[in-house]
Amino acid sequence: MTDRANDQTGTLERALRGTAKAANGHTAAAASAAERLSARIASEGLADITYTPVDSPFGPLLAASTQRGLVRLAFPEEDVDSVLERLARRLSPRIVESPAPLEPMRRELDEYFSGARRNFELPLDWALIGPFGRRVLRVTSEIPYGGVLSYAEVAADAGSPRGSRAAGNALGSNPIPIVIPCHRVLRTGGALGGYGGGLDRKRWLLELEGALQGVQ
């Protein structure tokens, strides 16, 4: 190549790179194309999991749903990326963010937090819950609004009368807190016990439901 040709190539390369970089509108255009993409994927049912943030008195919860129903509800302090990573590994990496499929769930949670709803009707997907956890959380999901059970009672009803510690662990790893009301399980005698989302929240939820008389 002659010097002149070299020089021209340099100019040409700069021009090619320059236009590509200078087109700053591309960042916004790509972002909005990606948003339309996620909406389309969700509406055509091509995603295995959709997720969206949902406002709550505790801050934004992350709600994730499969075709079957709500599969995960994460508290605000849980790291979104690691929640999604775990869903990708356990269930499927076909995960997109889209509010539309979760709209009915958002509405039920809103109503619940404002005291207007006592029972959730939204469908649940138990895919993240193992066999023992399933027994424990089924019993838990039948505790009515305003009611409480002890860890020992839940364990007994789940078929493991001596398993209150194991029941406590299963409750602690509840992937759908609030909706599966593990906050309604207390120590024998009425002490709060533990809660994955923190004891303040457990107390707040029990107060909301009017279940706190006689409980410290």
Add this chain to the structure above:
Amino acid sequence: MTVNGGPPPFQRFVDTHREDVWRFLVSSVGPAEAEDCFQETFIAALRAYPRLRAHSNLRAWVLTIAHRKSLDAHRARARRALPMEDPAALDVRETASPPPRDQLLWGAVEELPARQRSAVVLRYVADLPHSEIAAAIGCSEEAARRSLHEGLTKLRKAVSA
């Protein structure tokens, strides 16, 4: 990053690569068709997605798909243009976006043969190294270098003509 095999959540994959794919498509098929190609690219990626390994080069992979979609778009354009037999109709680049002073250059890029066009766009728009350009186009690294060189030579002629 996902450990133990399996790619990251699809949304993260889109967030990471959407801009590269968008720039590539705007440069190779023009802004009017970029939207459709973008959607087609990522929908195709979604279908194949669960079969990917964690360590796959996702950027090269999605640009490979985008490259194929851009070829489809060019072929469709050629089919639409042919039956009219009106030379003016062959110039379907009425699309707006690139600023006027670059229209000549990017018009010339669109006129390049498919492989050269993709090589040029992947190199200067998506900033890929030669090895990844080769992977995206599906040729050897040497062939990719050659396509790039030939593409640049044609462009130089076109813009200095």
